[in-house]
Amino acid sequence: MQNNIKTIQSLRGMKDITANESELFIYFIENASKIAKNYGFSYIETPLLEETALFKRSVGESSDIVNKEMYQFIDKGQNDVCLRPEGTAGVVRHFVEKKLDRAGGTYKWYYFGPMFRYERPQKGRLREFHQFGCEVFGIENVYEDANIIMLIREILDFFEIGFTLKLNSLGCSDCMPKYKENLVKNISNFKEKLCEDCNKRLVTNPIRVLDCKVEACQNLLKDSPKITDSLCNSCYSDFTKLKEILDFNGISYEVDSNLVRGLDYYNKTAFEFVSNEIGSQSAIAGGGRYDRLVEFLGGKSTAGIGFAIGIERLLELVKMKKQKDDFVYIGVLDEISLNKAFLIANKKRKTTKTYLEYTPRGFGKHFGIAQKLGCNIVALIGENELNSNTIYTKNLETKEEKNINTGDF
Ligand code: HAM
Numbered sequence: 145m146q147n148n149i150k151t152i153q154s155l156r157g158m159k160d161i162t163a164n165e166s167e168l169f170i171y172f173i174e175n176a177s178k179i180a181k182n183y184g185f186s187y188i189e190t191p192l193l194e195e196t197a198l199f200k201r202s203v204g205e206s207s208d209i210v211n212k213e214m215y216q217f218i219d220k221g222q223n224d225v226c227l228r229p230e231g232t233a234g235v236v237r238h239f240v241e242k243k244l245d246r247a248g249g250t251y252k253w254y255y256f257g258p259m260f261r262y263e264r265p266q267k268g269r270l271r272e273f274h275q276f277g278c279e280v281f282g283i284e285n286v287y288e289d290a291n292i293i294m295l296i297r298e299i300l301d302f303f304e305i306g307f308t309l310k311l312n313s314l315g316c317s318d319c320m321p322k323y324k325e326n327l328v329k330n331i332s333n334f335k336e337k338l339c340e341d342c343n344k345r346l347v348t349n350p351i352r353v354l355d356c357k358v359e360a361c362q363n364l365l366k367d368s369p370k371i372t373d374s375l376c377n378s379c380y381s382d383f384t385k386l387k388e389i390l391d392f393n394g395i396s397y398e399v400d401s402n403l404v405r406g407l408d409y410y411n412k413t414a415f416e417f418v419s420n421e422i423g424s425q426s427a428i429a430g431g432g433r434y435d436r437l438v439e440f441l442g443g444k445s446t447a448g449i450g451f452a453i454g455i456e457r458l459l460e461l462v463k464m465k466k467q468k469d470d471f472v473y474i475g476v477l478d479e480i481s482l483n484k485a486f487l488i489a490n491k492k493r494k495t496t497k498t499y500l501e502y503t504p505r506g507f508g509k510h511f512g513i514a515q516k517l518g519c520n521i522v523a524l525i526g527e528n529e530l531n532s533n534t535i536y537t538k539n540l541e542t543k544e545e546k547n548i549n550t551g552d553f
Pocket of ligand 1: 229230231232261263268269270271272273274275277278279406407427428429430431432449450451452453454455456457
């Protein structure tokens with residue numbers, strides 16, 4: 145009978161991870177986690193919902209994320225809350241809340257989960273998407289910047305994903321303000337010709353004009369001063385050292401002095417891994433140093449660095465490198481064989497994914513069901529097999545058929 149009740153769709157820009165996609169998703173999480181653990185990271189989970197002020201103070205009021213893209217609302221207790229648009233802020237909030245800034249020492253944590261940004265959905269850009277991220281606290285040494293980049297490279301290599309690494313240094317509280325002043329002065333000659341957004345950015349955070357996507361702005365800004373030419377001694381020497389370490393380890397990169405990142409908390413190293421195979425939303429991972437962020441959130445000054453990979457974008461590129469696991473189908477040709485088949489199936493499940501069909505059928509029907517289920521091995525038992533204590537098997541990929549002793553199955 146037809147039902148007139150309107151069906152409900154998922155929200156725009158939000159999608160289910162279907163039963164077909166989930167295997168790849170879990171495969172990614174498992175292997176990325178394993179690599180992160182080898183690099184000394186432990187798993188951490190923070191809430192999806194946080195106080196809105198957390199993101200205003202970290203991601204920054206001048207960012208598009210805070211300005212336009214927050215899933216923000218007042219909850220029933222009149223608290224101004226927000227679905228997390230990214231993972232770093234919550235992790236830093238946790239670090240400060242647990243007073244680890246006062247305890248000192250180093251901390252390395254990884255996380256994964258959904259993030260929410262009210263963006264205009266398109267290929268590779270969702271309103272709910274998933275990130276896999278890592279954050280490090282308490283290490284100022286630039287070798288750690290290189291280590292983080294190596295870790296991402298290791299994950300991308302594992303999944304055989306090609307990439308271009310874009311690298312920049314955003315300076316520090318010493319050299320960045322001077323650079324900004326210089327940039328604004330330089331732009332003042334032609335600022336009327338820049339787009340409306342750029343004119344707003346000039347007031348809120350001038351370096352944001354550098355990654356404006358409007359072509360006319362890009363042309364006008366071509367000859368404007370570069371941060372990489374304005375670094376103080378300490379930032380310059382760290383940036384030079386970082387490039388040296390990457391060279392030494394065979395990691396190629398492009399210095400992109402317009403790479404400012406979409407979040408306000410970065411200083412010194414900033415980077416993005418991009419792919420030219422997934423269309424315009426080409427950034428598969430991004431991150432950098434955020435040595436002032438712990439202070440911005442009320443903690444004691446502590447160095448920080450991290451990154452996040454966009455899982456949906458990455459999975460577009462992951463070819464199932466993993467060998468497919470066996471999936472065994474067990475069926476019976478007659479009712480009396482079911483007891484034995486039931487026993488064998490339960491034994492087989494200890495090592496292998498196994499499906500048992502309870503209804504007795506002929507060979508052809510069993511093969512049909514097995515194929516639909518995606519099984520690659522079919523094992524059937526009938527009266528003959530019962531009497532000889534064997535089981536008939538067919539590998540649906542190689543087409544090889546054999547009767548084997550049940551003990552060897
Ligand atoms: P982000 O560059 O904003 O950095 O995001 C990291 C990655 O998440 C991007 O490179 C992209 O692959 C993915 N991503 C971002 N927005 C979307 C979207 N709307 N749809 C699909 N994928 C998306 C951060 O979030 C920082 N918290 C990274 C970080 C960690 N920096 C230091 N620690």
